[in-house]
Amino acid sequence: MVRTKPSATVLALIAEVEKRGCTANPFKVERWQKEAWLPRSRDWLVPGSAVLRPEIVHRAVQLAALSRPGRxxxxxxxxxxxxxxxxxxxxxxxxxxxxxxxRPFVRADVEQVPTGDSDRATRARRKAADRLLEGRRSHRRDFDAILRSHAEAAGFELPSAPSRSMPSPFHRAVLETGARMMLGGSADVTFEDLMQTWEQARPEAAETIERARTAHRKVALNAGDDVDYVDLMEQSPLADGLPGLLRTVEEADDRTICAAVRLCTTASGTLKLLFERAAYEPEILPRLMNDVMWDQWVPHGGIVPDGVAGEAVITLSTVQYLVVPGWPEDLERYRSYMQALLLAPPPKGPNP
Structure with missing residues (x-):
């Protein structure tokens, strides 16, 4: 296929990228524009001049650094x-x-979720949930234990794990219950099912779990006398399973969806930089751990791997942003706190 000769503006951008130690070519630039990662070339120049806007050069350098052949x-x-x-x-x-x-439904070849409360439909959803989990291994690495072993080797003591700790979404019991709820929503998973899952994944949180059970019983007992009673399971974004989550994403306005992904990715990037700094400033870790967001976000939402696994992590955090009251404010507060730690000067060493 005959391609149009690259414009002088495109060649100028490639030259600027190469000056900064990265590589680019007209085909890469064309792809970046096709994916809407880079604006159209008519928007690259400082108005009234032939000079490339600094932010365009910076964006192109970032893209060149991230781009790998075949990936x-x-x-x-x-x-x-x-x-x-x-x-x-x-x-x-x-x-x-x-x-x-x-993606998990496509991989498991679950094209249509059986609906209804008949025994046949319920069994069909159970079988579909089993297919979702076929060949899927739960994460065996305990993030908290790994951190503590490294800290102990460095002669540094970390704070004790809080009893409020939520179960990892990658624990096998959580995956099994989550698959059922994604398929059947609150019709297939009760509050007690969630509590039993929590017990399996976090047996050390027994006291917290029992308090949750007691509070739920009190609310349920008083439900008949309360005209304003709302079943929290029915109001959950997972009440309708996958369709409910897709509807939440689709109905979020433009600004909110961009703000959600922007905050989740920025916070993860800041956390990564702090982990790197903690290698020679281990006192950073206790400061990070003494916050509720360490428990609710860091182990399963803050550390983002490459590839589709990272996409799943960012999606999980974004959904939390969209559906959990107060969660965006908590994550923004934690991000600001992490940013302050990152910008703080390193402690001075002992005087010789």
């Missing part, structure tokens, strides 16, 4: 869409999040 930049491309915050970029984020939510 997608995966969720890192979402970051550019989130920061651009346009109707087009928001729609691309919706599509990417929806695709990630549906």
């Amino acid at each position: 997608s930049i995966a969720w890192r491309g979402w970051v550019f869409w989130a920061f651009d915050d346009t109707p087009e970029s928001a729609q691309r984020l919706r599509a990417a999040l929806a695709k990630t939510l549906q």
